[in-house]
Amino acid sequence: MIKPSSLSISSQNNTLSLAFAGELSLLQLAPYEKRLSALSSIDCERVVLDLKDLDFIDTAAALYLEKLQKGFRAKGLSVSLEGVCSAVEQTLLLVQNVKKASHEQISPKQKSFLEKTGEYVVDRVAGLNSFFSFLGVIFSTKFHSLKSLRSLRLKEIAFEINETAIKALLIVFVTSFLMGVVVSYQSAYQLKLYGANIFIVDMLGLSILRELSPLITAIVIAGRSGSAFAAQIGAMKITEELDAMRTMGFDPYVFLVIPRILALMIVMPLLIFVSDVAALFGGMIIANIDLGISVELFLDRFADVIALKHFVVGVVKGPFFAFLIATIGIYRGMMVQNDTQSIGFNTTRSVVESIFAVIVCDAVFSIAFTNLGI
Amino acid sequence: MERIIKVTNLKTRLEGRLIHNRLNLSVAKGEIYGLLGPSGCGKTTLLREMVMLQEVHSGDIEILGYPLSSITKSQAQMLRQQWGVLFQYGALFSSLSVYENIALPLQEYTDLSEAMIDEIVKFKIDIVGLKPQDAALYPSQISGGMKKKAALARALAMDPKLLFLDEPTSGLDPISAREFDALILKLRSLLGLTIVMVSHDLKSIYATLDRMAVIDDKKIVYEGTLEGIENAQSEFINTFFKGRHE
Numbered sequence: 068m069i070k071p072s073s074l075s076i077s078s079q080n081n082t083l084s085l086a087f088a089g090e091l092s093l094l095q096l097a098p099y100e101k102r103l104s105a106l107s108s109i110d111c112e113r114v115v116l117d118l119k120d121l122d123f124i125d126t127a128a129a130l131y132l133e134k135l136q137k138g139f140r141a142k143g144l145s146v147s148l149e150g151v152c153s154a155v156e157q158t159l160l161l162v163q164n165v166k167k168a169s170h171e172q173i174s175p176k177q178k179s180f181l182e183k184t185g186e187y188v189v190d191r192v193a194g195l196n197s198f199f200s201f202l203g204v205i206f207s208t209k210f211h212s213l214k215s216l217r218s219l220r221l222k223e224i225a226f227e228i229n230e231t232a233i234k235a236l237l238i239v240f241v242t243s244f245l246m247g248v249v250v251s252y253q254s255a256y257q258l259k260l261y262g263a264n265i266f267i268v269d270m271l272g273l274s275i276l277r278e279l280s281p282l283i284t285a286i287v288i289a290g291r292s293g294s295a296f297a298a299q300i301g302a303m304k305i306t307e308e309l310d311a312m313r314t315m316g317f318d319p320y321v322f323l324v325i326p327r328i329l330a331l332m333i334v335m336p337l338l339i340f341v342s343d344v345a346a347l348f349g350g351m352i353i354a355n356i357d358l359g360i361s362v363e364l365f366l367d368r369f370a371d372v373i374a375l376k377h378f379v380v381g382v383v384k385g386p387f388f389a390f391l392i393a394t395i396g397i398y399r400g401m402m403v404q405n406d407t408q409s410i411g412f413n414t415t416r417s418v419v420e421s422i423f424a425v426i427v428c429d430a431v432f433s434i435a436f437t438n439l440g441i
Numbered sequence: 442m443e444r445i446i447k448v449t450n451l452k453t454r455l456e457g458r459l460i461h462n463r464l465n466l467s468v469a470k471g472e473i474y475g476l477l478g479p480s481g482c483g484k485t486t487l488l489r490e491m492v493m494l495q496e497v498h499s500g501d502i503e504i505l506g507y508p509l510s511s512i513t514k515s516q517a518q519m520l521r522q523q524w525g526v527l528f529q530y531g532a533l534f535s536s537l538s539v540y541e542n543i544a545l546p547l548q549e550y551t552d553l554s555e556a557m558i559d560e561i562v563k564f565k566i567d568i569v570g571l572k573p574q575d576a577a578l579y580p581s582q583i584s585g586g587m588k589k590k591a592a593l594a595r596a597l598a599m600d601p602k603l604l605f606l607d608e609p610t611s612g613l614d615p616i617s618a619r620e621f622d623a624l625i626l627k628l629r630s631l632l633g634l635t636i637v638m639v640s641h642d643l644k645s646i647y648a649t650l651d652r653m654a655v656i657d658d659k660k661i662v663y664e665g666t667l668e669g670i671e672n673a674q675s676e677f678i679n680t681f682f683k684g685r686h687e
Contacts, residue, residue, distance in 0.1 A: 302535075303535075306530065306532055306535065307528045307529070307530065307532035308532050308533075308534055308535065310489075310494050310528065310532065311526065311528055311532035311533075311534070312534075313493070313494055314492045314493070314494065314521060314524070314526040314605075315521060315526075315545075315546055316517075316518050316521030316522055316550075317545075317549065
């Protein structure tokens with residue numbers, strides 16, 4: 068049990084007397100700190116810390132008493148301790164000695180704004196450089212060494228296809244279906260105003276096949292598989308599994324990196340196709356309910372107005388998005404340092420960066436395809 | 442005596458900091474060689490340089506007759522099949538069971554039949570003192586000591602001539618640690634291995650090492666047998682071996 072402590076403040080004859088009593092410990096310090104710091108105007112010359120009823124102090128309390136004395140001395144008052152018992156004195160001495168030993172503390176130099184900005188920019192440029200050198204390694208040595216099918220890790224690729232695509236089918240389907248429903252519902256309201264109900268087919272067909280499905284699939288896969296790549300490879304780095312592979316002569320690029328990239332590049336177009344189907348299916352249902360367009364009419368019109376090229380444009384983006392998602396995820400995994408916090412940090416970064424990269428890539432495609440008249 | 446490892450004038454820099462300044466040491470065939478020194482002196486770094494996980498700044502390391510500074514890719518690949526490395530925490534592949542971990546190098550590097558690989562894996566599991574039923578377990582399901590044994594079995598999978606151990610007894614309880622020491626000695630006499638290990642464990646050092654190098658203040662302050670350490674002078678040797686402070 069902690070014995071309560073108390074503090075009584077009295078002042079007479081130019082002397083301020085602070086009498087501590089009981090057991091003074093860390094948990095009881097805060098009220099005294101407040102009370103004494105509120106004691107702003109001291110119109111006396113001497114301060115007496117009366118400790119004769121103080122039975123015990125811990126190191127925090129000793130540090131506080133030390134600080135208190137220093138504060139009074141700084142104001143030009145004379146301070147004295149009275150009635151210090153041996154247990155208390157021991158703790159006070161301990162604190163004084165340790166403080167003396169670590170007297171010359173080197174406080175870290177404050178960096179100026181310019182210095183911080185400079186460091187930030189240099190870090191960013193170095194980060195970008197290291198990503199490009201990672202890409203360079205993949206292209207120059209690894210894809211090059213895949214000339215023969217023998218060196219392809221088919222088993223690993225198959226495993227990754229199952230992990231990244233087959234298991235993601237449901238979430239891609241549901242997300243895309245809901246997106247189709249929402250887009251169709253919003254457009255139906257506008258189209259009804261003009262009585263242009265049938266044009267829902269043109270709208271949905273173009274927007275979903277060309278843009279929405281590839282993007283939504285890429286976003287789902289970046290969140291699901293890109294982050295998984297970063298976390299898996301990051302964890303393998305921390306447990307030294309990557310090093311173990313290297314010492315056994317298994318190149319992590321061949322065993323881990325290339326299979327993941329290839330697997331994702333193979334399955335992305337298929338996932339986009341699934342997403343197309345799901346989104347159009349959702350749109351079709353809303354068109355039927357909200358605009359009274361029958362399934363036959365929808366499909367007839369779809370065949371008339373939506374050229375195959377729109378589908379192809381969407382699907383062709385797949386492997387590019389997949390490459391970006393996989394390389395950024397794996398690169399982030401490789402960047403993991405030897406602490407657990409950096410797994411979380413790099414996983415988050417992998418998702419943010421890969422979604423950003425996918426959207427930039429999509430914009431480039433959009434401009435290119437438009438200019439090419441596709 | 443045949444020299445398995447020769448380190449000459451090795452210099453290492455990590456992030457601009459000089460870690461090793463002109464190290465020279467050599468490991469003879471069949472001996473258990475220890476790399477000792479205070480923490481942060483670069484023992485593990487030296488080990489990582491020997492197994493080609495880290496680049497050497499200047500000087501050279503020669504392993505089994507291959508100088509690492511001028512080794513070709515295919516030679517490096519051959520070299521990697523002739524050594525085994527035991528990492529501090531085992532570094533078993535967590536997606537594979539103990540059995541698959543040990544079988545992996547055999548499946549990758551040899552054209553042996555499944556039955557033969559099975560034979561070899563079971564032998565390795567037995568020789569490191571694991572039970573046959575442990576083979577099906579995954580790394581997350583076994584204790585630290587078992588992980589080290591399994592990792593040792595994996596390191597021995599290809600019947601290497603040379604074994605690198607990074608703190609083999611750290612994190613083990615005293616009984617398992619002594620068992621591990623005995624296992625290392627047994628394997629050396631059974632398989633004629635040359636073993637290089639980093640260690641902090643005094644008991645293990647006295648029990649297993651034939652010769653050692655003590656790294657302190659970027660240099661080798663002592664290389665030789667345990668008996669000779671009495672005459673060597675360094676702050677680390679004084680506190681670590683002789684129990685004297687300052």
